[in-house]
Amino acid sequence: MEKKVLLAEEQPEFGAGFLKALTMSPADVVNLMKDSGIRGRGGAGFPVGFKWELASAAVSEVKFVVCNADEGEPGTFKDRVLLENYSERLIEGMAVAGYSIGSSIGIIYLRAEYSYLMPVINKARERMTANGLLGKNIQNTEYTFDVEIRLGAGAYVCGEETALLESLEGKSGLPRNKPPYPVTSGYQDMPTVVNNVETLCAIPHIVLNGAHWYAELGLGECSGTKLFSVSGDVERPGVYELSMGSPLKELLGLAGAVDVQAVQVGGASGRTVSGSDLDQPLSFKGLPPGGSVIVFNNSVEMMGVLENFMEFFVHESCGQCTPCREGLPQLQRAVQDIVSGDVGSMEELKNYFTLTEVMKATSKCGLGQTAANCFVDIVTGFAEFHHENYQSHRRGSDE
Numbered sequence: 557m558e559k560k561v562l563l564a565e566e567q568p569e570f571g572a573g574f575l576k577a578l579t580m581s582p583a584d585v586v587n588l589m590k591d592s593g594i595r596g597r598g599g600a601g602f603p604v605g606f607k608w609e610l611a612s613a614a615v616s617e618v619k620f621v622v623c624n625a626d627e628g629e630p631g632t633f634k635d636r637v638l639l640e641n642y643s644e645r646l647i648e649g650m651a652v653a654g655y656s657i658g659s660s661i662g663i664i665y666l667r668a669e670y671s672y673l674m675p676v677i678n679k680a681r682e683r684m685t686a687n688g689l690l691g692k693n694i695q696n697t698e699y700t701f702d703v704e705i706r707l708g709a710g711a712y713v714c715g716e717e718t719a720l721l722e723s724l725e726g727k728s729g730l731p732r733n734k735p736p737y738p739v740t741s742g743y744q745d746m747p748t749v750v751n752n753v754e755t756l757c758a759i760p761h762i763v764l765n766g767a768h769w770y771a772e773l774g775l776g777e778c779s780g781t782k783l784f785s786v787s788g789d790v791e792r793p794g795v796y797e798l799s800m801g802s803p804l805k806e807l808l809g810l811a812g813a814v815d816v817q818a819v820q821v822g823g824a825s826g827r828t829v830s831g832s833d834l835d836q837p838l839s840f841k842g843l844p845p846g847g848s849v850i851v852f853n854n855s856v857e858m859m860g861v862l863e864n865f866m867e868f869f870v871h872e873s874c875g876q877c878t879p880c881r882e883g884l885p886q887l888q889r890a891v892q893d894i895v896s897g898d899v900g901s902m903e904e905l906k907n908y909f910t911l912t913e914v915m916k917a918t919s920k921c922g923l924g925q926t927a928a929n930c931f932v933d934i935v936t937g938f939a940e941f942h943h944e945n946y947q948s949h950r951r952g953s954d955e
C-alpha cells in the first residue's frame with residue numbers, strides 16, 4: 557500500500573522530533589525505538605532499538621553516531637532523494653540517536669559521487685545550528701551534539717559498516733572481523749552506532765507520532781514504510797514509499813511495469829524473481845527490501861545481466877578472504893561457459909552450486925555472503941541449457 561511519511565508533502569516542523577526526544581530520558585527513547593519495531597533500512601534489517609541499547613550500555617567517554625550515506629548498491633538512489641530534500645530530518649535523526657546513546661559527535665559518510673550534496677547538507681546543518689538544535693548545551697540542556705561530513709572514495713564494499721569505519725579512519729576499506737561489533741568497538745575503537753540514511757530519517761517521525769503509529773504503518777508483522785528505487789523497464793522510474801510488507805506487484809503497478817520477465821529486488825546481491833512470481837511481499841521475511849528494484853522486460857537476455865553482476869562483484873571484492881576472492885571469478889567463468897554453451901558435466905554444475913553455498917557460509921562480510929544470490933536465481937530460473945543431464949536435474953528439483 558502506498559503510504560507517504562518520509563516523502564510526504566506535509567512534513568513536521570524541522571527539529572520538532574528532536575525537541576520532543578529531549579523531554580524524554582535517553583532510555584525511554586531507546587525503548588520507543590524497540591516498541592516501534594523499526595529495523596535498519598540499509599539492507600541487513602537489524603533492530604534499531606536493540607542496536608542503540610547496546611551502544612548506550614557500552615561504557616565510554618566518547619561515542620559516535622555514523623550515518624551510512626554510501627549508497628553503492630547498483631540501482632539504489634532512495635538515500636540520494638532523502639539527502640537532497642530532507643537533510644535536516646536526517647541530522648535530527650542523528651541527534652536523537654546521539655542523545656539516546658550518549659554521543660555528541662555525528663559523522664555522515666557520504667559517497668564520493670554525492671559530493672555535490674555537501675552544500676545541501678551543510679546548509680541544513682547551519683540552519684539547525686542557527687535554531688539551537690546543534691552545538692553546545694542544546695536548548696540549555698547538558699546535551700551537546702554536532703555533525704560533520706566525510707567523503708568516501710568510491711568502493712562498494714565501503715558501504716559495509718566495518719569497512720566504512722576503516723575508511724573513516726583513513727585506512728583501506730577492508731571489512732573487519734566481527735565480533736567485536738561497532739556498538740562496542742567502532743570508529744577509533746569507540747562505541748559507534750552506524751545507521752542508514754532512511755533509518756535515521758524515520759526516527760523523528762517515530763518520536764513525534766509514537767511506536768504504535770509506526771508499527772501500524774506496516775503490513776502484517778512489519779513495521780513502518782519503506783522506500784524503493786525503481787528502475788529498468790518501467791514507465792515511471794523513481795522512488796516510491798510503501799508500507800513495509802507490500803507485495804512486489806503493487807510497487808510495479810505504481811511504477812508502470814507492463815512487460816516483466818524478471819525483477820532484481822534488493823540490488824545485485826538481492827534476489828531475482830520471475831515475472832510470474834510477483835505476489836511475494838517486500839519485507840525482511842520476504843523479498844529483501846534493501847531499496848533497489850530493477851525490472852527487466854522480455855527482450856532482456858538475463859544471462860547477460862548475470863555477466864554484468866558477476867563482473868561488478870569480481871571488481872568490488874576487496875580480496876581479503878578466499879571464498880569471495882577466489883569464488884567469484886569461478887562463478888564468472890561458469891556464467892561465460894553457460895552463455896557459450898560450453899557447460900561441462902552435470903557434476904561441474906553441481907560443484908558451482910556447492911561453491912555458492914560455501915561462499916555464503918564462509919565469506920567474511922555480506923558482499924561475499926550474498927554475491928552468489930544472483931548466480932543461483934538467474935542460472936536456476938533463466939538460463940537455457942541444452943545439457944540433457946542438467947535438464948533432468950531441473951525436472952527433479954521442480955517435482
Ligand SMILES: Cc1cc2nc3c(=O)[nH]c(=O)nc-3n(C[C@H](O)[C@H](O)[C@H](O)COP(=O)(O)O)c2cc1C
Pocket residue numbers: 595596597598599600601602624625626627628629712713714715716717718750751752753755756921922923
Ligand atoms: C557490501 C555491502 C555494502 C553495503 N552498503 C551499504 C550502503 O551503501 N548503505 C547502507 O546504509 N548500508 C549498507 N550496507 C549495510 C551496512 O553494513 C549496515 O548494515 C548498515 O549501514 C546499518 O544501518 P541500518 O541498520 O540502519 O540499516 C552494506 C553492506 C554490505 C555487506
Ligand code: SF4
Pocket residue numbers: 713731872873874875876877878880881919920921922923924925
Ligand atoms: S567477503 Fe569479499 S568483500 Fe568481504 S571481506 Fe571477504 S573478500 Fe572482502
